[in-house]
Amino acid sequence: MSSETGAAEAGVAEAVAEDAAATPLLEPREGVPPVVADEAGLARVVEAFAKGTGPVAVDAERASGYRYGQRAYLIQLRRAGAGTALVDPIECPDLSGLNAALDGVEMVLHAANQDLPCLAEVGIVPESLFDTELAGRLLGYPRVGLGSIVETVLGYALEKGHSAADWSTRPLPEDWLKYAALDVELLVELRDALFAELERSGKLDWALEEFAAILATPPKAPRADPWRRTSGIHRVRNRRALAVVREVWETRDRIAQERDLSPGRVLQDSAIVELALNTPKTPAELLALPSMKGRGARRHQSAWLRAVTKARGLPERGLPEANVPGDGPPPAHRWAERDPAAAARLTAARAVVTTLSEQHNVPAENLMQPDAVRRLSWSPPSGPVSAEAIADALRALGAREWQIGLVVPPLARAWSEL
Secondary structure, three states, X not given: OOHHHHHHHHHHHHHHHHHHHOEEOOOOXXXXXXXXXXXXXXXXXXXXXXXXXXXXXXXXXXXXXXXXXXXXXXXEEEEEOOEEEEEOOOOOOOOHHHHHHOOXXXXXXXXXXXXXXXXXXXXXXXXXXXXXXXXXXXXXXXXXXHHHHHHHHHOEEOOOOOOOOOOOOOOOOHHHHHHHHHHHXXXXXXXXXXXXXXXXXXXXXXXXXXXXXXXXXOOXXXXXXXXXXXXXXXXXXXXXXXXXXXXXXXXXXXXXXHHXXXXXXXXXXXXXXXXXXXXXXXXXXXXXXXXXXXXXXXXXXXXXXXXHHHHHOOOHHHOOOOOOOXXXXXXXXXXXXXXXXXXXXXXXXXXXXXXXXXXXXXOHHHHOOHHHHHHHHHOOOOOOOOHHHHHHHHHHOOOOHHHHHHHHHXXXXXXXXX
């Protein structure tokens, strides 16, 4: 273990020991700011934040579980010299002017992948990023939720309780606004502390490479068959029943979008599976199903029955395939019989990653993405084992240079010995 790594682990242990004496953070320093909900207020925020200094903390509150999609219903920002701003992106849907005023400024987010898509929808697209959750992972913190890491690193206990609230509510309650303001109150201070710790541990370059990779990653393409992710679909055994799942799922999605409701509030996944397993033919049969007792399910009973009827009447060629081949390797538990050499490579690769994870105090999934390990082990470069070929293959799979530098030398040795 290097002295830098040892010092970092000692720092984590010391911070965890101080965790028990955390000071409750009950009020924002300048109080709860008013919610900006018009162009004049937004112009004042843009001016203030353009004059501020240093990184800007950014957070967003969504209404997951209540509304359709993942749009932001409140955006919080904080910067030295500007204070905290709470912006209503429903009333102020174009924040590109604010983004332009912060051109080149580092934006600090916690779990950036969760908020970047909804921020981009309103015109906030960071050019420089610091992700405090990811920094915490690279430093080996056992708990990296915002409240936990603020408590561990800075010694303050954040208010909890409103993260899963319906942020589309208007007007937003005062205690919710306080919670939202406190989410960015210490984010820059947390960033500074983690930055210093990354430097001391020799992991700063790793983190900067990870942050750049997040910003460079394009938006995810829509899934080809999103209905196949219905919870409990593994119980559906034949193509006709799968057609029911598809038709009811698509009907639910259309209704949810029209009503701006989370699909689960229109009809739960368990009800979709129950409809597929029982295929009711009449309204009475449909309403007799246990999952049809809820108000949302009964409200659209005729739509569900039409979807089931449509699926029952589809010709054979219109039924979905029972299994759609993936673009990756088969499940790892089948490798031993299908390709023993690949199974041996995977076992060796996982052992290398596990050892490095323990040595550097970094979660294995952050040290090297499990999907990249599987794909490389199943389809390795052709020819003799070569560190250069393995590095090129990992690079093509999206691995970062710091990951390649750590993993490739021991992996090449391990595979050479097979």
